[in-house]
Amino acid sequence: MLHRHGLLRRGRSGLLLNSTAPACRPHKDRQAPRFEPPHQRMKQEDSMDSVKTLPIAVIGAGPVGLATAAHLLERGLEPVIFEAGPTAGAAIEQWRHIRLFSPWRFNLDDAAVRLLEPTGWESPRPTALPYGGELIDNYLTPLAATAQIASRLQTGARVIAVTRQGMDKTHVRDRDTTAFVVRVEHDGGETRDHTVAAVIDASGTWSTRNPLGTSGLPAIGETSAADRISSPLPDVVGRDRAAFAGRRALVVGAGHSAANTLINLADLAKDEPGTRILWAVRGSSADKVYGGGDADGLPARGQLGSRLRRLVEAGTIELHTGFGIAALKNLDSHLSVEAVDGRTIDADVIVPCTGFRPDLEILRELRLDLDPAVEAPTELGPLIDPEFHSCGTVPAHGAKVLAHPEKDFYIVGMKSYGRAPTFLLATGYEQVRSVAAALAGDQQAADTVQLELPETGVCSADAGTSCDVPAAATTASEEPESVCCAAPEPAFVGFPTGLAHGRSGTTNQ
Numbered sequence: 001m002l003h004r005h006g007l008l009r010r011g012r013s014g015l016l017l018n019s020t021a022p023a024c025r026p027h028k029d030r031q032a033p034r035f036e037p038p039h040q041r042m043k044q045e046d047s048m049d050s051v052k053t054l055p056i057a058v059i060g061a062g063p064v065g066l067a068t069a070a071h072l073l074e075r076g077l078e079p080v081i082f083e084a085g086p087t088a089g090a091a092i093e094q095w096r097h098i099r100l101f102s103p104w105r106f107n108l109d110d111a112a113v114r115l116l117e118p119t120g121w122e123s124p125r126p127t128a129l130p131y132g133g134e135l136i137d138n139y140l141t142p143l144a145a146t147a148q149i150a151s152r153l154q155t156g157a158r159v160i161a162v163t164r165q166g167m168d169k170t171h172v173r174d175r176d177t178t179a180f181v182v183r184v185e186h187d188g189g190e191t192r193d194h195t196v197a198a199v200i201d202a203s204g205t206w207s208t209r210n211p212l213g214t215s216g217l218p219a220i221g222e223t224s225a226a227d228r229i230s231s232p233l234p235d236v237v238g239r240d241r242a243a244f245a246g247r248r249a250l251v252v253g254a255g256h257s258a259a260n261t262l263i264n265l266a267d268l269a270k271d272e273p274g275t276r277i278l279w280a281v282r283g284s285s286a287d288k289v290y291g292g293g294d295a296d297g298l299p300a301r302g303q304l305g306s307r308l309r310r311l312v313e314a315g316t317i318e319l320h321t322g323f324g325i326a327a328l329k330n331l332d333s334h335l336s337v338e339a340v341d342g343r344t345i346d347a348d349v350i351v352p353c354t355g356f357r358p359d360l361e362i363l364r365e366l367r368l369d370l371d372p373a374v375e376a377p378t379e380l381g382p383l384i385d386p387e388f389h390s391c392g393t394v395p396a397h398g399a400k401v402l403a404h405p406e407k408d409f410y411i412v413g414m415k416s417y418g419r420a421p422t423f424l425l426a427t428g429y430e431q432v433r434s435v436a437a438a439l440a441g442d443q444q445a446a447d448t449v450q451l452e453l454p455e456t457g458v459c460s461a462d463a464g465t466s467c468d469v470p471a472a473a474t475t476a477s478e479e480p481e482s483v484c485c486a487a488p489e490p491a492f493v494g495f496p497t498g499l500a501h502g503r504s505g506t507t508n509q
């Protein structure tokens with residue numbers, strides 16, 4: 001079992017901890033029966049006692065999952081981290097060739113840094129903008145290798161379901177004091193149930209992209225065309241070059257992922273004759289992807305937009321507007337992509353830059369409280385709804401906002417934003433600091449949420465649907481002097497996601 005801490009004590013919350021107060025939160029929904037006969041109460045106390053000896057499951061070893069573990073350890077709580085991939089940062093590994101838009105100083109978690117420092121780790125230059133690969137090599141890999149994390153990290157361990165021990169979703173009695181069961185598929189094919197005291201889901205959204213079809217459903221034929229659909233951010237000039245060189249590539253979507261891929265494809269086309277670049281957007285123009293051009297508040301993003309516009313105007317990129325995809329026909333030699341209005345495009349490979357959604361299936365047996373549109377916790381949803389917000393600011397938030405009716409269960413990190421694309425690491429690090437405090441019973445620390453940020457945040461509003469993808473195709477490797485949100489946008493104290501310039505501010509998006 002996972003109790004390697006010499007100084008662990010039990011809190012009344014039923015969790016192993018260092019601090020004194022228990023985590024105690026009333027149910028938001030149906031309450032357990034109020035009267036309990038003495039023998040029943042004793043049984044319940046016994047069961048609470050045995051739950052107290054269990055570790056806390058963290059799902060996913062991305063930056064937020066590892067930060068969660070670091071904060072739990074600081075609180076004297078005992079994490080066990082399940083990571084589906086072969087290493088920590090497995091999702092970022094897929095976009096290691098993309099440069100982040102936020103500099104190092106916003107990408108490191110404080111508790112994680114406190115674990116790293118005694119190992120002789122050198123902090124990267126705070127103003128430098130790292131590539132995804134650098135985030136892995138210079139931060140996540142050394143963090144995962146620290147003795148404290150390495151001994152608690154299980155890789156090749158995919159969580160396929162979470163539930164309460166011995167009860168399905170409909171059972172109320174003793175629910176709050178019953179252990180969780182996390183069902184894990186381990187590499188090699190073995191499936192095991194792990195019993196834990198609490199669960200923190202930091203599994204991100206990378207593995208569940210939105211479908212190509214309109215209406216939120218896959219286009220007809222999308223599943224059988226899977227072998228001609230790439231990952232959402234392929235490395236077209238590097239690792240994935242062979243799949244794109246000399247071929248017809250159709251990029252679908254109107255965010256910065258699409259912009260990055262299109263520009264990289266244009267670079268590829270210079271060296272690889274026969275490469276054709278097609279771009280389909282649902283809206284009536286691509287203006288919002290071009291952003292503010294040279295007047296853009298974020299210079300690197302402005303350069304990206306201007307370059308993209310020039311490539312479209314020069315005919316290097318063939319833009320198809322108003323192209324909502326209805327069906328894909330996988331012909332022998334290529335794909336025929338059919339729009340809702342009957343137009344067709346022939347392509348050899350499709351790049352789906354259509355955004356992501358959370359995998360809620362693994363949480364099916366838990367009592368969740370999610371915003372019906374965004375699939376983020378109900379209180380958070382309206383603050384980040386992409387229908388109304390692009391990149392503004394969302395107030396710092398923690399355990400209280402992220403709580404569900406299922407006591408001691410939290411969704412954090414990218415997945416906590418549901419379908420909203422504007423999540424930032426710094427926001428996630430504050431989430432997990434607060435959640436660890438709440439689980440340790442330190443309600444005051446859990447409720448005191450704050451982010452130390454520059455006056456303008458780290459990206460500005462209006463130039464796209466999301467902050468999810470940086471100005472990777474630019475050469476800037478340092479944070480610009482004013483990282484973002486320069487005029488004409490209002491200045492905010494806080495990190496982006498929430499200025500009223502979302503889809504509802506544009507037409508046909």
Ligand SMILES: Cc1cc2nc3c(=O)[nH]c(=O)nc-3n(C[C@H](O)[C@H](O)[C@H](O)COP(=O)(O)OP(=O)(O)OC[C@H]3O[C@@H](n4cnc5c(N)ncnc54)[C@H](O)[C@@H]3O)c2cc1C
Nearest residue numbers: 060062063064084090091100101102159204413414424425
């Ligand atoms: C291209 C791109 C650029 C970005 N740039 C920035 C930026 O500059 N600044 C910023 O603040 N944010 C940025 N973001 C947004 C966000 O910070 C990142 O997506 C970040 O990786 C989110 O961290 P996470 O730990 O929540 O999720 P992830 O990094 O996605 O990690 C989740 C982990 O969980 C694992 N996992 C998934 N399912 C399971 C399962 N069922 N069982 C076990 N393990 C599982 C995955 O393998 C993965 O390792 C960017 C996002 C993208 C896509």
